[in-house]
Amino acid sequence: MTIEVRGLTKRFGTFHALDDVSLDVPGGGLIALLGPSGSGKTTLLRILAGLERPDRGSARLDGIDLASQSARQRNVGLVFQHYALFRHLDVYENIAFALRVRKRPAAEVDARVRELLTLIQLESLGRRLPAQLSGGQRQRVALARALAARPRVLLLDEPFGALDAQVRAELRGWLRRLHDEIHLTTVFVTHDQDEAFEVADRVVVMNKGKIEQIGAPAEVFEAPANDFVMRFLGHVNVLEAELGAGEAKIAENITVAIGEHNGAVRGRVYVRPHEVDVARAQAAGAFPARVVRVTPLSGGLKIELSVPGLEARLRADLDWERGTALALREGDDVFLSLRRARVFARDGHGALT
Amino acid sequence: MKGNPALAATQEPAWIRRLIIGISVGFVGLFVLVPLLAVFGEALRNGLAAYAHALVDPAALAAIKLTFFTAAISVPLNLVFGVAASWAIARFRFPGRSVLITLIDLPLAVSPVIAGMVFVLLFGKHGLVGPWLAGHGVQVIFALPGIVLATTFVTFPFVARELIPLMEAQGHEEEEAAIVLGASGWQTFVKVTLPKIKWGLMYGVVLCTARAMGEFGAVSVVSGHIRGRTNTLPLHVEILYNEYEYQAAFAVASLLVVLALASLIARRLIARRVETT
Amino acid sequence: MFRRSALPGFGLTMGYTLVYLSLIVLIPLATLVLKTAELSPGELWRLATSHRALASYKITFGASFIAALVNVVFGTLLAWALVRYKFPGRGILDAIVDVPFALPTAVSGLALTAVLAPNGWIGRFLEPLGIKAVFTPLGITLALTFIGLPFVVRTVQPVLEELEHEVEEAAAVLGATRWQTLTRVIVPAVTPALLTGFALAFARGIGEYGSVVFISGNKQFETEITPLLIMTRLEQFDYAGATALALVMLIVSFAMLLAINGLGAWARRRAGHA
Numbered sequence: 001m002t003i004e005v006r007g008l009t010k011r012f013g014t015f016h017a018l019d020d021v022s023l024d025v026p027g028g029g030l031i032a033l034l035g036p037s038g039s040g041k042t043t044l045l046r047i048l049a050g051l052e053r054p055d056r057g058s059a060r061l062d063g064i065d066l067a068s069q070s071a072r073q074r075n076v077g078l079v080f081q082h083y084a085l086f087r088h089l090d091v092y093e094n095i096a097f098a099l100r101v102r103k104r105p106a107a108e109v110d111a112r113v114r115e116l117l118t119l120i121q122l123e124s125l126g127r128r129l130p131a132q133l134s135g136g137q138r139q140r141v142a143l144a145r146a147l148a149a150r151p152r153v154l155l156l157d158e159p160f161g162a163l164d165a166q167v168r169a170e171l172r173g174w175l176r177r178l179h180d181e182i183h184l185t186t187v188f189v190t191h192d193q194d195e196a197f198e199v200a201d202r203v204v205v206m207n208k209g210k211i212e213q214i215g216a217p218a219e220v221f222e223a224p225a226n227d228f229v230m231r232f233l234g235h236v237n238v239l240e241a242e243l244g245a246g247e248a249k250i251a252e253n254i255t256v257a258i259g260e261h262n263g264a265v266r267g268r269v270y271v272r273p274h275e276v277d278v279a280r281a282q283a284a285g286a287f288p289a290r291v292v293r294v295t296p297l298s299g300g301l302k303i304e305l306s307v308p309g310l311e312a313r314l315r316a317d318l319d320w321e322r323g324t325a326l327a328l329r330e331g332d333d334v335f336l337s338l339r340r341a342r343v344f345a346r347d348g349h350g351a352l353t
Numbered sequence: 354m355k356g357n358p359a360l361a362a363t364q365e366p367a368w369i370r371r372l373i374i375g376i377s378v379g380f381v382g383l384f385v386l387v388p389l390l391a392v393f394g395e396a397l398r399n400g401l402a403a404y405a406h407a408l409v410d411p412a413a414l415a416a417i418k419l420t421f422f423t424a425a426i427s428v429p430l431n432l433v434f435g436v437a438a439s440w441a442i443a444r445f446r447f448p449g450r451s452v453l454i455t456l457i458d459l460p461l462a463v464s465p466v467i468a469g470m471v472f473v474l475l476f477g478k479h480g481l482v483g484p485w486l487a488g489h490g491v492q493v494i495f496a497l498p499g500i501v502l503a504t505t506f507v508t509f510p511f512v513a514r515e516l517i518p519l520m521e522a523q524g525h526e527e528e529e530a531a532i533v534l535g536a537s538g539w540q541t542f543v544k545v546t547l548p549k550i551k552w553g554l555m556y557g558v559v560l561c562t563a564r565a566m567g568e569f570g571a572v573s574v575v576s577g578h579i580r581g582r583t584n585t586l587p588l589h590v591e592i593l594y595n596e597y598e599y600q601a602a603f604a605v606a607s608l609l610v611v612l613a614l615a616s617l618i619a620r621r622l623i624a625r626r627v628e629t630t
Numbered sequence: 631m632f633r634r635s636a637l638p639g640f641g642l643t644m645g646y647t648l649v650y651l652s653l654i655v656l657i658p659l660a661t662l663v664l665k666t667a668e669l670s671p672g673e674l675w676r677l678a679t680s681h682r683a684l685a686s687y688k689i690t691f692g693a694s695f696i697a698a699l700v701n702v703v704f705g706t707l708l709a710w711a712l713v714r715y716k717f718p719g720r721g722i723l724d725a726i727v728d729v730p731f732a733l734p735t736a737v738s739g740l741a742l743t744a745v746l747a748p749n750g751w752i753g754r755f756l757e758p759l760g761i762k763a764v765f766t767p768l769g770i771t772l773a774l775t776f777i778g779l780p781f782v783v784r785t786v787q788p789v790l791e792e793l794e795h796e797v798e799e800a801a802a803v804l805g806a807t808r809w810q811t812l813t814r815v816i817v818p819a820v821t822p823a824l825l826t827g828f829a830l831a832f833a834r835g836i837g838e839y840g841s842v843v844f845i846s847g848n849k850q851f852e853t854e855i856t857p858l859l860i861m862t863r864l865e866q867f868d869y870a871g872a873t874a875l876a877l878v879m880l881i882v883s884f885a886m887l888l889a890i891n892g893l894g895a896w897a898r899r900r901a902g903h904a
Contacts, residue, residue: 049803072805084796088818088900098804101814131900149805363802370715377711378723380704383752384776385729388741391751395744434650441643459655462887464837466857467876471658473864474665481661506654528637538638567734570839574861587736587840594740594844603744606737617732621725
């Protein structure tokens with residue numbers, strides 16, 4: 001089913017949870033609502049589920065306005081962060097719930113529940129109580145429960161937030177494969193960038209009740225639309241700079257090459273840590289720096305550098321090969337070149353565009 | 354925006370809410386408030402002077418004295434027991450631990466009349482050790498010791514029941530830290546445990562005291578109802594009632610109500626403190 | 631062997647606990663057991679099932695049962711209102727629920743008698759309807775309802791407070807009506823607490839003396855509760871008769887205690903970890 005959101009606004013007291021949000025989700029798509037807490041992503045999800053009423057705007061599922069249907073007609077599947085399973089019902093009855101309240105015949109219910117138990121690979125645990133299951137198993141049951149009545153859209157609210165890292169990673173891959181199989185329009189909320197990127201086709205980056213950017217993961221990461229998106233996704237070195245044509249001055253005697261901008265004089269230059277080249281020898285366009293700290297991370301080495309003339313430290317990420325080859329130590333003098341720098345210039349009022 | 358049914362399914366319609374509130378208030382009002390007010394109403398029926406007169410009557414004064422005296426003995430005894438038992442139970446693991454906890458709860462499961470009765474069976478005229486004690490000039494039943502024993506039995510678990518879960522929840526890390534730092538057992542108890550449990554302790558003591566002063570059934574069996582000598586306040590109320598001295602009975606009863614309400618308020622205030630420590 | 635933590639004082643506190651427990655509770659209760667042993671089973675049976683005894687059981691258990699039932703219904707509504715709704719005076723209502731437990735039983739009994747007597751504040755409305763509340767089983771039931779009120783409310787309240795709102799939302803999104811959510815989700819979750827509250831109120835009711843003895847009038851075979859019958863036997867120095875009755879009451883009380891603990895364990899197992 002397609003989802004059309006137009007001008008959705010929701011206030012809680014004086015707090016703007018959603019501010020004129022519009023969004024289109026194509027049928028069969030898997031999108032992630034990504035943002036920090038308070039960005040409005042959960043509120044948006046809950047409005048789609050029918051648990052909140054927007055103050056203004058509309059949301060349509062397959063062209064029909066949300067508000068005009070009952071929960072049963074709307075047929076939305078919702079998975080909560082803390083599962084919200086019915087503790088007193090076993091796994092079988094939890095999954096069967098949506099069908100039982102619709103008074104479906106027992107044979108139909110049984111067939112559907114068994115089908116779903118197989119789907120979530122918990123065939124033998126049908127008679128267990130939620131208290132007897134692990135976190136990952138409970139979340140799978142919650143998913144099956146939401147799918148029982150064949151909803152037209154699946155909504156997940158930070159579905160893996162309450163699980164530990166390994167289970168989370170497993171279930172992420174599992175959700176992706178599930179979607180590939182059944183092609184159900186899916187919207188999930190997360191504050192974890194890795195999760196959004198790994199699972200979703202498209203990412204909706206939200207902040208303070210507004211949508212900052214929508215696009216495929218690679219797109220939003222490589223071509224962020226504004227300062228917030230640039231800084232929210234991944235690490236980035238942020239430098240205030242004086243802008244000229246094709247170049248920006250970030251410190252007394254350091255300039256870097258930049259792309260086009262609106263011609264303003266002041267702005268910010270952004271360099272991703274993996275776009276900072278570190279060398280022992282001077283090269284054209286490189287500037288001197290001193291190694292402050294070397295930290296091994298799971299993907300490579302994180303190097304913190306101090307640059308004369310720059311107040312802030314720079315961060316450079318090197319992969320293992322390059323890192324071992326350089327064999328950097330605290331106090332080493334090196335030369336940095338910025339392979340790529342992006343810029344957002346400030347407009348007349350000082351805001352970044 | 355039209356009403357959203359999903360929201361409605363998470364809440365009852367307004368008229369049902371109002372109905373349930375109405376029934377609840379009505380039920381409580383009828384069953385609890387009205388009787389409470391009636392006590393004071395009846396007590397003051399003949400005016401303030403008669404009210405005061407009933408309270409300073411020598412028999413009433415003797416009853417007040419006996420009630421407080423009994424509580425003054427029973428409560429500290431049960432307090433010491435409560436502390437000792439909760440230390441043993443909450444800080445150690447041993448076979449029979451849950452049996453011990455159940456045994457401590459026993460007096461709660463026993464009807465007050467039976468509580469009094471067992472002491473009669475033990476110390477009464479035809480009881481197990483009664484005659485022997487009588488021969489040595491010690492009278493338990495129909496005298497103060499019996500009343501104290503019965504009261505102690507009935508209020509036995511209250512302090513322990515408060516402290517055991519509290520001390521279990523608080524854990525023993527702090528005490529262990531104190532021991533490692535060189536404190537003796539007693540020092541640990543006084544400097545570490547006592548401050549932590551003081552609000553729970555107070556709650557248990559208030560509860561225990563209120564029960565001790567208000568106990569009726571058990572004391573009724575052992576006391577002999579000797580006016581001026583072995584009557585606690587609740588028993589005095591009964592005697593006045595049986596003699597048709599209704600206004601006086603309610604006057605004394607109102608005193609007990611005030612004590613009960615005071616203990617209730619004290620407990621609510623303390624409970625809040627227990628939660629926050 | 632005993633497994634102790636590093637803390638001292640086990641011997642002292644355990645010793646004192648056991649000695650005090652024995653002196654105040656175990657030995658006195660053992661006397662009852664001894665007394666029972668003095669009687670032959672046949673005689674025990676005869677005493678425990680005399681006409682008067684049977685009538686007293688009917689009244690005591692019957693009234694306690696009905697009172698506990700009434701409290702389950704109204705107590706649940708009360709707990710629901712206190713937990714779910716906001717209204718002026720809610721805090722006071724919550725405090726008042728504790729009153730029946732805090733009042734000395736004699737005062738409760740006196741107050742209820744005054745209120746339900748033909749010229750009492752409520753009794754005067756019942757009189758013209760031909761309803762007699764004092765000196766009748768009805769009065770006993772009303773008194774026991776008063777006494778049992780806090781037990782159901784205080785047992786159900788914490789369970790209702792713990793109910794996750796999300797579970798109700800899940801049911802709603804899955805298509806349940808409010809009624810279906812109530813019957814399929816909320817009631818089952820609360821049922822163990824309801825049963826426990828019932829058992830507590832019932833157990834309290836059967837042993838109740840002070841609050842009932844004023845309103846009952848103690849008419850043999852009609853409004854004589856078992857505790858009072860025990861009292862009467864004691865006054866007549868019929869220790870054997872009293873013992874037999876006490877035994878019956880104790881057996882029922884302990885059965886209730888076991889049931890209550892069992893229910894508590896069942897509820898805990900169900901609630902599990904999340």
